[in-house]
Amino acid sequence: MTATQDQKLGAADIAALVRREISKGNLQLHDRLPPERVLAETYGAARGTIRKALTRLEQEGYVEIRAGSGTYVAHKPDRSTTDAIENATPLELMDTRFALEPHVCRLAVLHGRHTDFDRMEELCTRMEACTEDPVAFSEADTEFHRALADSTRNGLLIWIIDQIGNVRSEDDWTRMRHLTLDAQTIRTYNVQHRQIMNAIRTREPERAANIMKEHLETARLSLTRASET
Amino acid sequence: MTATQDQKLGAADIAALVRREISKGNLQLHDRLPPERVLAETYGAARGTIRKALTRLEQEGYVEIRAGSGTYVAHKPDRSTTDAIENATPLELMDTRFALEPHVCRLAVLHGRHTDFDRMEELCTRMEACTEDPVAFSEADTEFHRALADSTRNGLLIWIIDQIGNVRSEDDWTRMRHLTLDAQTIRTYNVQHRQIMNAIRTREPERAANIMKEHLETARLSLTRASET
């Protein structure tokens, strides 16, 4: 498709091409781009031209030129990706889960299979053995919600839920969350998880979604309760 | 184009290859990668080169090198944003919107401001002038749903909706979608958009959410109708 026009490409053009490749992500951070002599051939330009282009890109901060070594990408493609997720506040996260997970329950009823449900109930059992261990419970809980997402067979949803789960596990406020996870709260969660499973097994999408809403409401309450202390 | 040239690969190149394998998930956590001497042969490089690459990856935290034992992956697969989103099917996308957007409406009622609503109604007006121009309508429509997300003030949700919007505009099946966008369908959408706006303005979260569900159901119908032809 990219009919390499054997038109004459100036230094500015080549700089633009490489800049675009970097922004696009085809060339990632730390990647080494081909030697000047090779670039000269592939772009059909003289080495001096390539050199001008690269020098310019270096001044712009897109690449780093190391003598005797090579030219390396020194620019992160697009930071918006991780930023939005990593900078999300606990409340933003809760709202997002509120949007996603009830519907995930409905889809689980539609697309889930027995093996999915078996796995989820296995996780329920594991969580029920963790009433005294908030950390272990939290891990199993994340896995449970991930397994629920898996059962939808929707790659996009699975990915989103997975991302949210990663934030939950990484952040500082996870510790805070563990503080709120007393044995009583864990027992409440466990009951709700079982109820959700039952509703999914009996193919009642709306009931499953509603219990999930309750579940998330419970979680939100303990969250706000924790942030008040 | 991905012709693995048996050209000489530098340490930086090899590091990049392995880094990608890990980010991609082909090499998972705790996996042991082949001995340096084997890697040297498979990559057609000297052992010293491999070693430099691995040392670098260790400093970056991608692998852990244990003397006498081997080199092990020590990094979770990268959240590859684009893959999950770009490979999403139209139906997966619809299901995800079904999960998100009704709740977005509820949050818009809670957190939205007048200026947000003004902007959305401006977009409504723009869409109503596009009954004969599917492409222009589609653009405005994406902007509308994006503006709706903006009004939630939830950075995470905004980002997700934004990503989904990008897919909608890029893909091939967008063309197909344009085929289904006859003047009648567009008029239906416009009515629904106005209804959603009214419900939000009058602070009726559930009503807004329900109309959004209807709206998405309409969209899903025209989608399945299109895929049957």
Add this chain to the structure above:
DNA sequence: TCATTTTGGTATATTTTTGGACTATTCGAG
């Protein structure tokens, strides 16, 4: 337990690659 093998760690001399610098020439638009 103990010997063997495997694997990473280190060192070094040598060759190849790569960017840096300089120059004379060619090309094209104003």
Add this chain to the structure above:
DNA sequence: CTCGAATAGTCCAAAAATATACCAAAATGA
């Protein structure tokens, strides 16, 4: 024509890659 840009060629020094050898820690198996 002139001037700026691109070209083509050369040489240099730094960096990287190679090839080889030997060591020590870990894994393996009898």
